[in-house]
Amino acid sequence: MVDKSILLDNKKFTVGIFDDSDKLLHAVNTLKEKGVKIFDCYTPFPVHHLDHALGYHRTNLTIGAFLCGLLGCLSGFTLAYYMNVVDWPMIIGGKPQDISVFTSFIPVMFELTILFTAFGMVIMFFARSRMIHGIKEDLLSRRQTDDHMVLAIDNDQDQSLSNKDILELLRKEGAIEVNDSKEAFNTSLTSEEELTKILKSTKTSTKKTKKK
Amino acid sequence: MYTADIRQPLVTGGKTYSDVTKDVCRPIENKPTSSWWLGFSIAVILLLVLAGTLAWTVWEGIGTWNVNKSVMWGWDITNFVFWVGIGHAGTLISAILLLFRQKWRMAINRSAEAMTIFAVFCAAIFPLFHMGRVWLGYWPLPLPNAFGSLWVNFNSPLLWDVFAISTYLSVSLVFWYLGLIPDIATVRDRATTKARKFWYGFFAMGWNGSAKSWGRYEVVALILAGISTPLVLSVHTIVSMDFATSVIPGWHTTIFPPYFVAGAIFSGFGMVLTLLLIARYVMNYQDYITTEHLEAMTKVILLTGSIVGLAYITEFVIAAYSGYEYEQYAFANRMFGPYAWAYWTMMFCNLMAPQVFWSKWARNTPWFIFIISIIVNIGMWFERFVIIVTSLHRDFLPSSWVMYHATWVEVGIFLGTFGLFFTCFFMFAKFLPVINMAEVKTIIKDKE
Numbered sequence: 001m002v003d004k005s006i007l008l009d010n011k012k013f014t015v016g017i018f019d020d021s022d023k024l025l026h027a028v029n030t031l032k033e034k035g036v037k038i039f040d041c042y043t044p045f046p047v048h049h050l051d052h053a054l055g056y057h058r059t060n061l062t063i064g065a066f067l068c069g070l071l072g073c074l075s076g077f078t079l080a081y082y083m084n085v086v087d088w089p090m091i092i093g094g095k096p097q098d099i100s101v102f103t104s105f106i107p108v109m110f111e112l113t114i115l116f117t118a119f120g121m122v123i124m125f126f127a128r129s130r131m132i133h134g135i136k137e138d139l140l141s142r143r144q145t146d147d148h149m150v151l152a153i154d155n156d157q158d159q160s161l162s163n164k165d166i167l168e169l170l171r172k173e174g175a176i177e178v179n180d181s182k183e184a185f186n187t188s189l190t191s192e193e194e195l196t197k198i199l200k201s202t203k204t205s206t207k208k209t210k211k212k
Numbered sequence: 213m214y215t216a217d218i219r220q221p222l223v224t225g226g227k228t229y230s231d232v233t234k235d236v237c238r239p240i241e242n243k244p245t246s247s248w249w250l251g252f253s254i255a256v257i258l259l260l261v262l263a264g265t266l267a268w269t270v271w272e273g274i275g276t277w278n279v280n281k282s283v284m285w286g287w288d289i290t291n292f293v294f295w296v297g298i299g300h301a302g303t304l305i306s307a308i309l310l311l312f313r314q315k316w317r318m319a320i321n322r323s324a325e326a327m328t329i330f331a332v333f334c335a336a337i338f339p340l341f342h343m344g345r346v347w348l349g350y351w352p353l354p355l356p357n358a359f360g361s362l363w364v365n366f367n368s369p370l371l372w373d374v375f376a377i378s379t380y381l382s383v384s385l386v387f388w389y390l391g392l393i394p395d396i397a398t399v400r401d402r403a404t405t406k407a408r409k410f411w412y413g414f415f416a417m418g419w420n421g422s423a424k425s426w427g428r429y430e431v432v433a434l435i436l437a438g439i440s441t442p443l444v445l446s447v448h449t450i451v452s453m454d455f456a457t458s459v460i461p462g463w464h465t466t467i468f469p470p471y472f473v474a475g476a477i478f479s480g481f482g483m484v485l486t487l488l489l490i491a492r493y494v495m496n497y498q499d500y501i502t503t504e505h506l507e508a509m510t511k512v513i514l515l516t517g518s519i520v521g522l523a524y525i526t527e528f529v530i531a532a533y534s535g536y537e538y539e540q541y542a543f544a545n546r547m548f549g550p551y552a553w554a555y556w557t558m559m560f561c562n563l564m565a566p567q568v569f570w571s572k573w574a575r576n577t578p579w580f581i582f583i584i585s586i587i588v589n590i591g592m593w594f595e596r597f598v599i600i601v602t603s604l605h606r607d608f609l610p611s612s613w614v615m616y617h618a619t620w621v622e623v624g625i626f627l628g629t630f631g632l633f634f635t636c637f638f639m640f641a642k643f644l645p646v647i648n649m650a651e652v653k654t655i656i657k658d659k660e
Binding site: 058 | 363
């Protein structure tokens with residue numbers, strides 16, 4: 001197993017856990033307005049407008065995908081042209097075997113365009129998102145892939161508000177759980193006993209908000 | 213958020229996010245049910261039939277099949293086109309319906325994509341074994357070889373097919389896997405056993421649902437859908453060119469590409485309906501695969517079935533109008549010749565049977581849809597049989613006219629591919645989330 005984390009190791013986070021995507025989005029907008037720098041959010045499903053709210057730009061993967069497609073198209077042409085025209089023209093029935101048969105190269109060029117685009121883009125996506133088989137996942141809540149949404153703030157970053165104010169704000173925004181020193185953990189390489197220990201030890205500093 | 217009150221909710225039963233997770237993970241986290249074991253055992257028995265008949269074909273030779281010099285493509289290529297056609301619904305549902313923003317696709321796209329991949333596996337068996345020497349199956353690839361500089365022929369539609377099908381399989385696999393990653397991560401984080409933690413952790417690739425990743429993920433999914441759409445259309449177009457670029461009466465028609473694509477979507481949806489109706493019943497997914505979903509799919513069946521029917525009639529009219537007696541004979545022979553029973557079975561199953569879906573009752577009654585979906589599957593098999601065998605068995609030279617009937621080996625291989633298909637599908641239903649949890653969670657509050 002690759003011992004490398006997606007988040008930086010031993011970082012501590014201030015987190016607010018939500019159970020509703022609209023509340024999370026509202027909380028992000030409010031924190032942003034107050035000038036708080038948000039590290040990232042973790043959600044079990046794509047929340048619309050969340051990336052805009054966090055100030056992320058649209059990914060440039062599309063440009064990479066286009067370049068891969070172009071490479072695929074050229075490869076298809078080169079393959080067919082070299083094999084059937086340059087290296088060994090198969091003259092069947094006296095028909096010419098030169099650039100005039102270009103149209104029969106189109107299907108192969110097309111298929112390779114798609115193949116290169118798909119694979120190129122997905123590989124770039126994995127690389128960009130630091131995803132590879134065997135990498136440790138960094139979770140801040142065990143239910144962030146189930147039904148909880150996590151808003152994470154890096155404790156090392158200078159913030160415009162004090163930590164206490166941030167926690168207060170998160171609670172006000174409807175977080176069901178807040179925590180000011182959460183460390184990342186993983187589920188795939190941690191045994192169930194250790195995991196319960198980790199989750200319990202962080203629970204102590206948690207204050208539950210009163211339900212309205 | 214805008215909701216159209218005229219529509220029914222996409223997920224019924226007032227499910228919460230965690231209900232979705234629990235419902236979808238239940239088969240993965242519990243021991244298989246007895247109905248699963250029953251289905252799986254039957255599938256494995258058929259898979260053994262496949263192994264046996266293929267081994268016999270390789271051991272004894274292609275002579276165990278009844279294909280001959282006139283009907284050189286018999287059940288094998290019929291089955292090949294049949295399975296490739298079935299493999300079209302998955303990517304159609306996840307790609308084209310994504311581009312059209314049809315949210316009802318979300319509950320069914322996962323299983324439809326899985327079906328695509330397994331169907332292409334089944335399809336690939338036939339041309340490979342029809343070559344006779346299956347161990348030389350790599351020859352259609354453009355590899356440098358020991359026979360001088362003799363390369364593959366890029367003017368041949370059969371070679372285009374090699375590229376099209378292998379691209380289709382690889383891209384569908386990537387699309388499917390990409391969609392699975394967030395859900396595998398969900399299973400990983402719920403896992404309590406060591407093995408499950410390890411394997412789902414391995415395949416989840418460290419996914420943690422970060423907003424940054426989701427942003428990229430959605431763009432990648434959209435582009436993949438965008439490029440998969442022409443890919444789906446190209447694959448069956450190229451399959452149809454295997455026939456259309458020849459000079460055989462009955463094959464040599466320009467209508468083939470759109471007609472084959474419509475037929476592929478038609479048969480694919482037929483198979484998706486068959487599978488989903490079983491899965492919905494066995495796994496209790498009525499709240500996710502609602503009658504709304506079934507209704508939407510039956511409408512696609514109705515549309516594509518009518519397109520296919522129109523193509524049958526157009527083909528016939530064009531042949532009659534062509535003034536070309538061989539073409540005219542080929543079509544008259546289809547309708548009234550020795551294989552007329554196959555032709556009329558096809559006409560009944562594909563053109564007439566789906567017309568019942570004009571009725572709202574038919575579109576909303578699961579058991580009835582199930583019967584029609586089986587009829588569609590049968591009809592589409594016969595379509596390929598009619599196109600291939602009736603066009604070949606009486607060619608230009610009456611002295612080479614023959615009749616063709618399959619041997620038990622050919623029938624065994626065909627039944628065996630169902631074994632392969634269903635073995636894969638049962639394994640999929642046991643080990644992977646059958647419904648796309650992440651996507652369904654985005655629509656549980658929606659109506660569309």
